[in-house]
Amino acid sequence: MSSGGGYVYGYSADREAYLKRLRRIEGQVRGLQRMVEEDRYCIDILTQVSAATKALHAVALGLLEQHLGHCVAEATAAGGREADDKVTEATDAIARLLQS
Amino acid sequence: MSSGGGYVYGYSADREAYLKRLRRIEGQVRGLQRMVEEDRYCIDILTQVSAATKALHAVALGLLEQHLGHCVAEATAAGGREADDKVTEATDAIARLLQS
Amino acid sequence: MSSGGGYVYGYSADREAYLKRLRRIEGQVRGLQRMVEEDRYCIDILTQVSAATKALHAVALGLLEQHLGHCVAEATAAGGREADDKVTEATDAIARLLQS
């Protein structure tokens, strides 16, 4: 929930775990900067880029799973237009991940 | 080349530009942490993850283009086993990007 | 539904549209074979591979949207273990698409 109170998203219970993973990804991106500064071999940098991208996608899949199990589930239980909208919104987000 | 002297990779001339792009990506990843801390809506976080991934892939493609035009080009001009190895190495790096 | 009657999946109403799209993709893959037979330029073949992959992903996203709006929605409305399983199953399928 926002600190003021109210709605709690699906991922909130795991907030600390997500923050930890994102801090590790931030470290990977800083590692990439060091590699560029030290003129490291291109392929090694590309390998590290793939690792950071994979880690970002893993975070995205975790958030998505909780989103489908909470926000989308509540909307589809309620039914109607809002349910369709939530499903379309989630699918659009997946499409963006696929194209990124 | 490393500041001490020696080999200069294809991307070295653009080092500052790459560092700037990577610092911006680091900022995006810190932005993701803030979004999680503030309990922002999952879909908005996923959109930002896609943006960071896209930016990482763009950096990778830039590095790859310069790698192909320099390191791989030099190896294939020399020919032989080393040429094949460099081409395979680059292809493997592209495969890792595709699967990340 | 299975031909014997019974359950109808989310995508069944659009079956003809999906078949049409899949036949077009089959045509693209046969086009790729012709290109290879005719020794067409590698980059043109790669462009056609990207088009076929994009079309396959578009079919997948359509199926996924209907799966989330029907099968997963029914499971989450019922709740419990089955709901969690369906959400995990869908997320795993998205993960496979991302890595393909």
Next chain:
Amino acid sequence: MSSGGGYVYGYSADREAYLKRLRRIEGQVRGLQRMVEEDRYCIDILTQVSAATKALHAVALGLLEQHLGHCVAEATAAGGREADDKVTEATDAIARLLQS
């Protein structure tokens, strides 16, 4: 070039192997049509879509490796504007694969 004589692209020596792989992918896409006709479970169809996409990407990576080792290698050995163009063209093709 075509079998009538002249230029042979890097992949030509493996033409039969590529045709065999593409025919198998064509079979996978026809299998997808059968699955849709038989109202098979969405997730099973998505799994098969991922398999077909993965197979297409594997073909693309094979073609790309041979393209880099032949066409691009020849151009970069000759140097000049054409070399740069070939490298950019290959990178653009990789970018399209990444976004597909």
